[in-house]
Every structure is written in structure tokens, then in C-alpha cells.
Amino acid sequence: MPDSVAAIVDKYNREQGYIVSILQDIQEEQHYLPRAALQEVSKLLAVPMSQVYAVASFYKTLSLVPRGKHVIQVCTGTACHVRGAARIVDKLERDLNVQRGRTTFDKRFTLEEVRCVGACAMGPVVVVDKDTHGNVNLDNVDNVIKKYD
Numbered sequence: 001m002p003d004s005v006a007a008i009v010d011k012y013n014r015e016q017g018y019i020v021s022i023l024q025d026i027q028e029e030q031h032y033l034p035r036a037a038l039q040e041v042s043k044l045l046a047v048p049m050s051q052v053y054a055v056a057s058f059y060k061t062l063s064l065v066p067r068g069k070h071v072i073q074v075c076t077g078t079a080c081h082v083r084g085a086a087r088i089v090d091k092l093e094r095d096l097n098v099q100r101g102r103t104t105f106d107k108r109f110t111l112e113e114v115r116c117v118g119a120c121a122m123g124p125v126v127v128v129d130k131d132t133h134g135n136v137n138l139d140n141v142d143n144v145i146k147k148y149d
């Protein structure tokens with residue numbers, strides 16, 4: 001059963017200094033930060049909603065809109081681009097029936113393009129959640145994705 005927002009805040013002893021960790025834990029559990037969760041954090045930490053919102057908007061790993069259970073990030077930096085990253089994005093859009101930047105209807109995947117993830121020698125690179133997959137191509141991308149359900 002998922003932790004409630006209150007349980008997560010309590011885990012950090014309701015300390016304001018842990019607000020980023022608290023928001024990350026909520027994001028991990030709910031795959032994004034619903035407004036109601038931000039309001040609860042604001043109340044429990046006694047931090048103004050504007051400040052909670054500012055933190056939630058600042059960090060790229062935090063999302064204010066619903067995301068899929070798994071986030072697929074295709075690197076389209078220069079090194080990956082010249083090795084065919086755009087074709088991988090196109091294929092994933094077709095196969096998953098989702099546009100880049102969007103989440104599949106079943107909320108299983110969010111598909112994103114990202115710039116260099118620092119693994120250029122392994123390009124094209126696809127990062128799924130925290131896993132980095134190198135040398136991805138049109139033939140093996142299905143195998144990479146099917147591990148995530």
C-alpha cells in the first residue's frame with residue numbers, strides 16, 4: 001500500500017529542510033506531484049504553498065503533470081542524433097501510440113527527448129527510469145522497453 005503524504009512527511013520528522021526529499025518520495029509513489037499533495041506538504045511543514053510550488057517547479061526530476069509508471073528518455077544530443085536517435089523516438093511514438101513529451105493512455109510510459117546524458121560513447125542512449133541503455137537501435141529497442149511493465 002502506498003505511503004500517504006503524511007507518512008512521508010513524518011518519515012523526515014516534518015523538517016522543512018527535507019522538502020526536496022519529501023517531494024521526490026511523493027513523486028516516486030504517485031509518478032507526479034498532484035496539487036492536493038503539495039497542499040498537504042505545505043500544511044504539514046508549515047511552509048507557504050508558493051514556496052512548495054517553487055521547489056516543485058524548480059527541479060527537473062519533479063513533475064506537476066501526471067507521468068507514466070516508467071519514463072523513457074531518448075537522448076537526442078549530437079552524438080546520439082548522428083547515430084539515429086530520431087528514428088528511435090519515431091518508432092517509440094508509433095509503437096506506444098504516444099507523442100514525445102506525453103504519457104501513454106494506460107499511464108505505463110512517458111516518452112521524452114533529452115539532451116546529452118553523458119554516455120555519448122554508448123549512443124544512441126535510452127534511459128528508462130534510472131537504467132541507462134546504450135547502443136540502442138531500431139532492432140533492439142523493443143527488447144529494452146519490454147522489461148518494463
Ligand code: FES
Nearest residue numbers: 075077080119120
Ligand atoms: S549525446 Fe547522447 S549521451 Fe551524449
